[in-house]
Amino acid sequence: MAFLRLLVLVVFACLCQAALTAAQVLQKLQAELKPKLSVGASISFNDADANRWSWYAAPDPAVIVNVKSEIDVQLTVAFCSTFGIPFLAQNGGTGWSTTFKMNNNGVIINMAGLNQVTFNAEKTQATIGGGVSINSTIQAADAAGALVLTGNCNCVGTLGAYLGGGYGNLMGLKGMGVDQIISARLVTADGKIQTVTASDPDLFWAIRGAGPNMGIVTSAVVKSTPASAADRSAWTGALIFSPDKLEQIVQAIGNLHLKPEMNIFMYFISSGAPANTPVVLLTPYLYKGDAAAGKVAFASLYAIGPIQDATAVVPYTEWNTGADGFCTRGGRKPSFSAGFQTMEPSAWRQIWDKYVVFQKKPGAENSVVLLEAYSLDKARSIPSSSTSFPHRGVNFNAVAIPWYYDASYDTEAINFGKAARDLWRSNDGLTKDAVYINFANGDDELSVVYGDSLSRLRTIKKQVDPKDRFNQWFNIPV
Structure with missing residues (x-):
């Protein structure tokens, strides 16, 4: 991990030079970012619509970075933040908001490669990757003999649904998706990664309801329940x-x-x-x-x-x-x-x-x-x-x-x-x-x-993302 952190800092330092135009930055993405990404990660151009649930008001990026690791997310955020390039983390591609403003020069961070689901020995906790769909979560939980609260649409990203609230079939028994989150790995606008738990009460509160405004959740530990076939x-x-x-x-x-x-x-x-x-x-x-x-x-x-x-x-x-x-x-x-x-x-x-x-x-x-x-x-x-x-x-x-x-x-x-x-x-x-x-x-x-949460969210946003890099999803401006 120390080596990976050093790698991020070195790459970040190399990119911190005189401001470049968007076109120059996008050219540098292939030349300077792609060699640092994990094996299997890739960069593609202008094919966002192919994977969108709705074409209406869909984000219009210039580049899609298909990540394979948490470090890939960290590197991409650092790159985009350095040059002021708009970016958006996407999993299921099912978000229909009209708030996406990428102006054909932004970057979509495709999270689908972070698709692992694991359980602890007692099956009381599941660790869900930021690219896992609801269907994949259910399939993994069923194979493990467990139940995990999810949303009701198989193609939606599990954590994306959670971070906005998280309604689902089991909520009458378990509460909402936000109530299931025990901890989350979060990439922040400065390109750092942290584990967010109740020990950081402001940020832990904020991500459970407004998560995409605070960072990119690469994985989360959530509550799970051992369950027989009858259960x-x-x-x-x-x-x-x-x-x-x-x-x-x-x-x-x-x-x-x-x-x-x-x-x-x-x-x-x-x-x-x-x-x-x-x-x-x-x-x-x-x-x-x-x-x-x-x-x-x-x-x-x-x-x-x-x-x-x-x-x-x-x-x-x-x-x-x-x-x-x-x-x-x-x-x-x-x-x-x-x-x-x-x-x-x-x-x-x-x-x-x-x-x-x-x-x-x-x-x-x-x-x-x-x-x-x-x-x-x-x-x-x-x-x-x-x-x-x-x-x-x-x-x-x-x-x-x-x-x-x-x-x-x-x-x-x-x-x-x-x-x-x-x-x-x-x-x-x-x-x-x-x-x-x-x-x-x-x-x-x-x-x-955001209801009555808006004022406190504004305060936390100013602390976590003072330059308002995470601005695509019902943005809370600083």
Whole structure:
């Protein structure tokens, strides 16, 4: 480790010369940075869109550095910081924020090569690399005979979801993703690496809710639970309803008491080719449940009368597979989200009507509206002041995602998304607007994203990143 630190300092010193233009720096990247990177690391040019979930407002870098080690991240950050080149760490490439401003001369640090997941002997802790996807985390945990809280979309980066808050199937039992982090390895803007724990209360607080503003997390130690095969099962799947049942469904979800082992998703979604008729799809989830228990737990929804029931007992590795179509890369997907307290049937009917109009456009059949609802008692039993995540008091999160390929639809897509968001917020039951950062569009005020944590985050940001190098993800300017 002493040698590696010396190497970083030597490289950093060699790069610290008279200011260069962006074009000169990018040329030097291949000449001076690449030889210092790990075996297997590489530098590629202008192919960021190939791996993006959404092309809408996607980052437009000049260079992608595909790292293979923590030191590669450290070297790349040092290089970019030296020459004032914008940079962004990317894992799943699923972030849809419009805040990326790389001006075709920035660097994406592709974290996918940091893809290791390991467990301690007791299986009470997992160490997850900064390039590990949710699917890979689940597969590794299942092979180890353990459970780890993750998000519900397999293609998203595990730690990226954690750092913004981290909702997931097991949160009724375990709390949020931010509550699982025991320690994190962080590359800061000065090119240093540190292990952040509760012994550094300000920075540990800040990264758990606003992590990308403070540095790049190359790995984290998180809580894990030993689990038998029976413990690694759940009852879930699709319940499909005709649209005329929407008001009843919304009311039932609003009245549903979610126990710790339960959650429920609602989608406005296409029924599939060739007709692509829009339907209302629910995904109930009951940990360690079966069909009989599921029908009891979600009796109010079954009473409405689904036209199709595709629920079943599935293993841990298949909990998220129903949403795998959502991971399809490419297309334009400007997305608009809001948090709210109550389910208002009339607002949802208006959103449905607007959704149907847009979804019928040629090439827009995969557009979707998503609602997520979880048992929150466990998350709220943890002091809100323990992490910078600000919205533990929010009951529901929803997002409208117009999905299309023709850029001429942009104005209509934005109008639809904003209209849906406005309808949620007009009935949100909150004292002030709130949005989950991992769902936010990018046009939201920082106070809506960071809530009451914003002031303290500004203070910590000034200490950790005084030159505001980490400025791509809902930036907290110094």
